[in-house]
Amino acid sequence: MKTEIASDRFLWGVATSAFQLEGSPYADWTTWDSVLSDNPDVTSHYTLYKEDLKLLKELGVNAYRFSFEWSRIQPRENVWDYEALAHYQEIIDILIENNIEPMVTLHHFTHPLWFIKKYPWHEYPSIRKFLDYVDKVLSTIRGVKYWITFNEPYVLLLGGYLEGCMPPGKRDAVLALDALRNILVCHGQAYDMIHSSIPDAMVSVAHNMAALAPWRRWNPMDRLLAKIAKYFYNHSLLDAFLTGKVYVKFPFRKSLEIPVPIKDKLDFLGVNYYTRVHMRFNPFKKMGVELRHRDIDGYGLTDMGWEIHPRGLEKVLRYASKLDVPLIITENGIATHSSRKKIRFMKSHIDILERCVRKGMDVRGYFYWSLIDNYEWLQGLDSRFGLYTVDFTTLERKPTKAAFYYSYLMKSRNL
Numbered sequence: 001m002k003t004e005i006a007s008d009r010f011l012w013g014v015a016t017s018a019f020q021l022e023g024s025p026y027a028d029w030t031t032w033d034s035v036l037s038d039n040p041d042v043t044s045h046y047t048l049y050k051e052d053l054k055l056l057k058e059l060g061v062n063a064y065r066f067s068f069e070w071s072r073i074q075p076r077e078n079v080w081d082y083e084a085l086a087h088y089q090e091i092i093d094i095l096i097e098n099n100i101e102p103m104v105t106l107h108h109f110t111h112p113l114w115f116i117k118k119y120p121w122h123e124y125p126s127i128r129k130f131l132d133y134v135d136k137v138l139s140t141i142r143g144v145k146y147w148i149t150f151n152e153p154y155v156l157l158l159g160g161y162l163e164g165c166m167p168p169g170k171r172d173a174v175l176a177l178d179a180l181r182n183i184l185v186c187h188g189q190a191y192d193m194i195h196s197s198i199p200d201a202m203v204s205v206a207h208n209m210a211a212l213a214p215w216r217r218w219n220p221m222d223r224l225l226a227k228i229a230k231y232f233y234n235h236s237l238l239d240a241f242l243t244g245k246v247y248v249k250f251p252f253r254k255s256l257e258i259p260v261p262i263k264d265k266l267d268f269l270g271v272n273y274y275t276r277v278h279m280r281f282n283p284f285k286k287m288g289v290e291l292r293h294r295d296i297d298g299y300g301l302t303d304m305g306w307e308i309h310p311r312g313l314e315k316v317l318r319y320a321s322k323l324d325v326p327l328i329i330t331e332n333g334i335a336t337h338s339s340r341k342k343i344r345f346m347k348s349h350i351d352i353l354e355r356c357v358r359k360g361m362d363v364r365g366y367f368y369w370s371l372i373d374n375y376e377w378l379q380g381l382d383s384r385f386g387l388y389t390v391d392f393t394t395l396e397r398k399p400t401k402a403a404f405y406y407s408y409l410m411k412s413r414n415l
């Protein structure tokens, strides 16, 4: 078996997450959203993984980002499932044999049910529990150089602690700040643990960055809102990696500083980019903010109503470059039933990526979201992100034209 993959090549890949493809009877999301508990068979990848991994080969990617489902590995507080760990190891071995670089996400939104009930992120012991899981993974799994500790920590906090639409379903800014600190402490500790067992590891988070703009450019309140949102949502996490502090800046008051032990604990930055959001001040809405996707550039909206805005990718990459670490686009994709739209989305974003590289930005990889159609958080099964479609009745996978196009793009671009 090969154990080394050339390290200097541009990573062309696709990204997935375990729960969205596999489900899990032990995860908090299974009880949170009944789509999967009502149709457990649709998340068939746990049994069909060998067929799905063949699709990667067929596409010609040289990297694959996927996640471990923590609740399968630790279904109960003091129970480890070694078969689940062996399953993920087998996936890694197959990837390496096929010369495909594995990138593993340790936490992609879901938790074991026991964890979220007993140790939700705002509770201090959540740190120990998460690090036990990291420790178990590191003592059993071999062959992974690229690690993502947390997928979109800010989306997790917004959904779980401000909007209340994701587990643990809180709406409490004070708890959100406790949870933020605990999650970032976990990142810092996991970073050190990964490096002490894999010295040349590349460790990051996958940070969701959006293009954020005022709805009415002439309106000072809209402009202020967009500025605040840009700082909190896109930039404050990057500042935390630079300074070891999260600054919670209030518009007209002093900022609050939360020390977080993550200064420089980042070997590259994973950027997830999808869309632009326009913001408007509206005193009748929650927190005075109204959000909207508008089709300004003429690229249209996705099936989920998100604006397609390729130029936003350049904006977020330019900003992320200030960290002075390599950048990898760890997710970028579109929900649509139309292959034509998928191809247009992909081409326009990869054109921008190429332009950024030519301008000297250190971008080392691009992962299209996603390999196959899968369950989309809170949206169900109709958001078709896959390069391969899945018929959720027969479970048949079929390539879209976008799959052929992606294969061609990867070969034709000189990155």
Ligand code: FCB
Pocket: 017, 020, 151, 152, 155, 208, 272, 331, 369, 376, 377, 385
């Ligand atoms: C991202 C999530 C990913 C997927 C895409 C569409 O924010 O990380 O799991 O749902 O959105």
